[in-house]
Amino acid sequence: MFLSILVCAICSFIPRVLPFLCFNGKKEVPRTVTYLGNTLPMAVMAVLVIYCIKSVSLSAPRESAFQLLAVAVAMALHWWKNSPLLSIGVSTILYMVLLRL
Amino acid sequence: MDEFRFAAKKTVPVLCGYLFMGAAFGLLFVSAGFPWYAALACSLLIYAGSVQYAFVPLLAQHASLGMIGATTLLLNARHIFYGLSFVESFQKAGKARPYLIFALTDETYSLLCGTAVQPPMRQGRVFFWISLLDQCYWILGTAIGAFAGTALPFDMTGVDFAMTALFAVIFVEQWKSAKSHRPAITGLVIAVVFLIVLGPEQFLLPTLLVTVFFLLLQRKKLEGVIGHE
Numbered sequence: 001m002f003l004s005i006l007v008c009a010i011c012s013f014i015p016r017v018l019p020f021l022c023f024n025g026k027k028e029v030p031r032t033v034t035y036l037g038n039t040l041p042m043a044v045m046a047v048l049v050i051y052c053i054k055s056v057s058l059s060a061p062r063e064s065a066f067q068l069l070a071v072a073v074a075m076a077l078h079w080w081k082n083s084p085l086l087s088i089g090v091s092t093i094l095y096m097v098l099l100r101l
Numbered sequence: 102m103d104e105f106r107f108a109a110k111k112t113v114p115v116l117c118g119y120l121f122m123g124a125a126f127g128l129l130f131v132s133a134g135f136p137w138y139a140a141l142a143c144s145l146l147i148y149a150g151s152v153q154y155a156f157v158p159l160l161a162q163h164a165s166l167g168m169i170g171a172t173t174l175l176l177n178a179r180h181i182f183y184g185l186s187f188v189e190s191f192q193k194a195g196k197a198r199p200y201l202i203f204a205l206t207d208e209t210y211s212l213l214c215g216t217a218v219q220p221p222m223r224q225g226r227v228f229f230w231i232s233l234l235d236q237c238y239w240i241l242g243t244a245i246g247a248f249a250g251t252a253l254p255f256d257m258t259g260v261d262f263a264m265t266a267l268f269a270v271i272f273v274e275q276w277k278s279a280k281s282h283r284p285a286i287t288g289l290v291i292a293v294v295f296l297i298v299l300g301p302e303q304f305l306l307p308t309l310l311v312t313v314f315f316l317l318l319q320r321k322k323l324e325g326v327i328g329h330e
Binding site: 001002003004005006007008009010011012013014015016017018019020023032033034035036037038039040041042043044045046047048049050051052053054055067070071074075078079083084085087088089091092095096099 | 114115117118121122135139142143146147148149151152156159160164166169170171173174177178179180181182183184185186187188191202203205207210211214258259260262263264265266267268269270271272273274275276277279282284285286287288289291292293296301304305308309312313316317320323324
């Protein structure tokens with residue numbers, strides 16, 4: 001088990017350290033890299049949201065509907081109140097309650 | 102101390118999110134039949150939300166080390182793109198630099214992006230405290246979940262939705278503060294198309310690669326809106 005944790009830890013670190021190994025600050029950072037640094041985060045977050053709801057499908061309509069509803073609630077609450085605890089807490093509890101109905 | 106207090110204030114949203122998500126991880130991990138100290142070791146050494154969640158079923162199914170490594174690399178590959186934003190500013194962080202690189206999670210990344218440090222405070226120190234506090238919250242949350250999990254045998258099915266909710270919340274935050282919604286829409290459309298075409302197991306990395314490609318295609322138009330920093 002601890003060997004698995006170690007492998008997982010090393011493989012988590014590699015993507016984090018890679019850009020710093022490639023651009024170690026001695027040369028100027030290419031403008032393309034700066035541009036990607038500015039635009040990618042927004043695109044990546046959109047991809048991650050889709051990644052989290054990837055299992056939504058017509059073969060499991062109940063769970064899928066609950067998941068989509070809870071995501072919508074999280075987003076709407078956050079848009080309105082701007083409180084991460086509230087948005088995450090309420091939508092997660094809602095999802096857990098819906099699953100048990 | 103000024104820098105510490107500033108960082109503490111900045112990290113309050115992550116405190117809330119990480120206690121909750123860390124606890125969810127601790128619960129999942131312990132309820133899968135693993136000891137509490139292994140959960141803490143994960144949060145200390147791996148320190149990556151989505152990877153740690155995915156790690157639980159892998160460990161439970163006795164996945165091979167190669168499988169674990171490959172899954173981790175794929176899940177965390179997006180972090181390559183986070184480091185790109187901080188290649189220059191981490192340079193001034195001195196001894197804290199290796200830790201800042203290690204601790205660059207999704208949430209710490211978004212905090213550092215949104216933190217403007219004024220001259221009497223040193224940016225390196227502020228970044229260090231933000232990163233360290235965030236990991237402390239994560240470990241604390243893990244401990245709470247791991248111990249509550251052994252003490253109270255509740256049915257916690259669905260608690261992992263907290264991760265989905267956290268990403269949705271960060272997405273909304275970035276959408277609100279973005280000068281252009283084009284990158285977000287680009288990622289969204291490509292992700293949905295690839296999900297339908299390639300299926301849920303294989304779409305993530307191709308999506309990220311093609312998203313980079315399309316962002317580069319739109320560079321002329323977008324640099325005018327976003328600026329060159």
